[in-house]
Amino acid sequence: MATRRVRFTFPPQLITEPIIYQMGMGFQVVTNIRRADVREEMGWVVLELVGDDIEIDRSLEWVAQSGVRVDPVSGDVIEG
Amino acid sequence: MAPTKFDRLETLRIRPVSFVLALKCKSCGREYAVEPLNVCDFCFGPLEVAYDYDAMARVVSKERIAAGPLSMWRYEDLLPVDYADAVDINAGFTPLLRCKNLGRKLGLDNLYIKNDSVNPSFSFKDRVVTVAATKAREFGFDTLACASTGNLACSVAAHAARAGMKAVVFIPADLEQGKVVGAAIYNPTLVAVDGSYDEVNRLCSEVADNYPWAFLNINVRPYYAEGSKTLGYEVAEQLGWQTPAHAVVPGASGSMFTKIWKGFHEFSSLGLIGNVKTQMHLTQPEGCSPIVEAYNSNTMHVRPVRPDTVAKSLAIGNPADGIFALKTIQESGGTATAVPEEEIVAGMQLLAETEGIFTETAGGVVISGLKHLVEQGRIKSDELTVAYITGNGLKTLEAVDHVVRPVHTLPNLEAFEEAMAATARS
Numbered sequence: 276m277a278t279r280r281v282r283f284t285f286p287p288q289l290i291t292e293p294i295i296y297q298m299g300m301g302f303q304v305v306t307n308i309r310r311a312d313v314r315e316e317m318g319w320v321v322l323e324l325v326g327d328d329i330e331i332d333r334s335l336e337w338v339a340q341s342g343v344r345v346d347p348v349s350g351d352v353i354e355g
Numbered sequence: 356m357a358p359t360k361f362d363r364l365e366t367l368r369i370r371p372v373s374f375v376l377a378l379k380c381k382s383c384g385r386e387y388a389v390e391p392l393n394v395c396d397f398c399f400g401p402l403e404v405a406y407d408y409d410a411m412a413r414v415v416s417k418e419r420i421a422a423g424p425l426s427m428w429r430y431e432d433l434l435p436v437d438y439a440d441a442v443d444i445n446a447g448f449t450p451l452l453r454c455k456n457l458g459r460k461l462g463l464d465n466l467y468i469k470n471d472s473v474n475p476s477f478s479f480k481d482r483v484v485t486v487a488a489t490k491a492r493e494f495g496f497d498t499l500a501c502a503s504t505g506n507l508a509c510s511v512a513a514h515a516a517r518a519g520m521k522a523v524v525f526i527p528a529d530l531e532q533g534k535v536v537g538a539a540i541y542n543p544t545l546v547a548v549d550g551s552y553d554e555v556n557r558l559c560s561e562v563a564d565n566y567p568w569a570f571l572n573i574n575v576r577p578y579y580a581e582g583s584k585t586l587g588y589e590v591a592e593q594l595g596w597q598t599p600a601h602a603v604v605p606g607a608s609g610s611m612f613t614k615i616w617k618g619f620h621e622f623s624s625l626g627l628i629g630n631v632k633t634q635m636h637l638t639q640p641e642g643c644s645p646i647v648e649a650y651n652s653n654t655m656h657v658r659p660v661r662p663d664t665v666a667k668s669l670a671i672g673n674p675a676d677g678i679f680a681l682k683t684i685q686e687s688g689g690t691a692t693a694v695p696e697e698e699i700v701a702g703m704q705l706l707a708e709t710e711g712i713f714t715e716t717a718g719g720v721v722i723s724g725l726k727h728l729v730e731q732g733r734i735k736s737d738e739l740t741v742a743y744i745t746g747n748g749l750k751t752l753e754a755v756d757h758v759v760r761p762v763h764t765l766p767n768l769e770a771f772e773e774a775m776a777a778t779a780r781s
Binding site: 314316317319321346347349351353355 | 570573608
């Protein structure tokens with residue numbers, strides 16, 4: 276079992292979509308929301324994912340293809 | 356025998372004391388032991404170093420600082436490591452120059468440049484890396500690692516060489532040659548990643564989870580970031596123990612910007628300077644300005660962007676400290692300014708032609724941003740202003756190669772005078 280910490284950033288048109296619910300239903304991944312701020316114009320959710328490594332990768336690929344930005348929890352790790 | 360000057364210095368530099376209490380979550384305030392950790396297990400917020408300021412105040416004084424080395428290590432009491440064990444290539448205590456020529460061009464009578472491009476590996480990153488490398492060695496790591504668009508890679512490789520540690524640095528495959536060579540010369544393992552910016556970022560996060568390395572911007576980030584506070588301390592000390600009315604700073608992750616502010620406030624709370632009234636101004640290139648966009652939209656939400664800018668050292672699309680940079684702007688009454696891409700090189704040239712300082716593209720962003728702030732009336736002509744120049748122009752030669760227009764001549768006086776005359780006519 277692997278654990279992954281990620282941040283989802285939702286564009287305005289996807290804020291009302293149940294993306295995280297659909298992710299949990301479509302993939303063998305446990306989602307655990309730790310922090311979130313969702314408003315009319317934008318929303319972000321920080322969550323922990325637990326599951327098989329390959330299944331987590333597949334689920335994140337699906338989320339990204341849905342139009343949600345997926346990042347490591349600590350923001351960009353690359354620096355100037 | 357009467358005490359000598361050196362006896363006095365020895366007394367002032369009593370044995371190093373660490374005033375670190377814990378790591379503390381910047382979001383929820385939970386505390387953690389001093390370990391290689393960067394994220395709160397509860398809310399996943401970023402961690403930072405917490406100090407015992409009361410104990411610190413009993414020891415720190417202007418005299419004690421002045422008796423320290425002519426480097427950023429003169430502020431060791433305010434840092435989370437001891438100088439005695441430092442991985443030190445002599446970072447910091449860089450010049451603060453009064454800039455009358457540039458000031459005249461911009462309409463400022465009281466302008467200073469903090470020239471941090473003259474650090475040992477030619478950028479301010481030496482300040483953060485010296486602290487992180489020292490802490491990493493203290494934790495028992497034998498490898499320093501980082502993901503970088505250049506300056507951090509150079510500094511990590513240099514400090515690892517000095518410490519006798521291994522270095523693994525990840526860079527985007529299309530990085531400027533000056534920065535690639537500037538890192539490679541120290542013989543690190545240089546990993547050039549073929550992929551988009553987001554892919555490089557994702558790979559490095561996964562590598563950090565799977566290898567027992569001190570990843571500078573990940574598991575030792577709380578200590579790393581503290582090094583930037585010295586940019587605040589130094590300016591305050593060099594200005595005669597006061598802070599400027601305005602500080603103009605480049606913004607990438609937003610970390611340095613917040614730490615300069617923190618440095619000013621620590622000095623104030625320790626009684627070394629008066630109240631801080633500095634307005635903090637953040638500048639970003641238009642091709643990567645997520646913090647400025649949030650500021651202009653009057654929101655604390657920083658929406659990630661895909662960087663597309665000539666200022667590669669500022670190309671951080673999802674800034675880890677974006678929200679804290681916005682809070683700093685809010686607290687200080689400062690601003691955030693995006694500089695059009697076509698004005699970046701003009702800023703580099705203006706600084707070079709007026710003050711003899713050759714900065715990289717990030718410095719061009721600062722100078723052009725400063726120009727905008729003056730034109731908008733945000734900075735008045737008589738106000739004490741410091742602009743931070745954090746990287747050296749030799750690293751981004753490609754950005755300015757159009758300035759090379761030599762006068763060609765044959766090796767005799769007649770040809771020379773003819774060529775000069777032709778140049779004067781053109």
